[in-house]
Amino acid sequence: MRIGEMASHMMMMARNQENYTEKLYKANQQMATGKRVNSAADDPSMIGRIERTKAQLNESKWTQGALEDGINRNAMIEATLESARANGDELSSIAMRYQAEDADKPQMETQAKDLLNAMADTFTEASYNQTNPFDQDTSLFRISKNENDPSTYDIRKNDGAVLEGKTISDILDPEFIQENLTNEIAGSKSRVGTSTTILESKANYEKTKEEILTKSLSNMQDADLTEASTQATIAKQMIQINQNMMSSWHEQAGSVLDIRV
16 A cells, blocks of 8 residues: 555544544533533534523523512402401491490490501501502502591592591491492402412413423433443444554554665
8 A cells, every 4th residue: 555545544544533532522521511512512503592592491480580479469468458358347347236226336436446547557567578569559448547637547449539537437337338348358359369360370371481491401401321321432432443443554654664665
């Protein structure tokens, strides 16, 4: 064989050795990291898909956090309204007895005042993330003490209208309580409950979306360790075979040179 041909074969085997070494390195890296793609050089187009999927996954997680925050806020509002409903039921019971001719009205008015003050305080002290939802949302029922005359009460209805300066005797009317407290509280609770249902539905959707994106990302990123191990074994064998062949060619080349000399 001519020296030129031998040199060509030697160069080809050197390139093969580089390729097998690169394959071995890549397989070992996949087994070490568990990732199929460890750099842009591994698969440039896949890197772009991975980054886009990661961005979508982060957005979904952020959205879930915001939805969960809304759900928790609604839970606090519902708890406040439920407390008001319970006090309203007691107030309604007092109002029924208040109408009797032999009613001890001063005592009942004192009881009603305690209940109304408790209701007003509950709404005033309501807080979520350092803000009061009943200050922010004027379409929610609320009862509060009148600023000009704290012995009277302002009742905000679901349509935003406010009944101002209602006295205890005004309020201790079963029909008034039914229309302006019981029904209004129920209306606010219903609206908040509907909002919570919608938020929970969206949160479930985002959770499913996160699971799909996570699985998709795993499929794009995660290496098949069995396949990587197989490729590493093959690469090692080919490197050894190639090294043996290169050694043989080196010996042949040396012999040819000796003969020519």
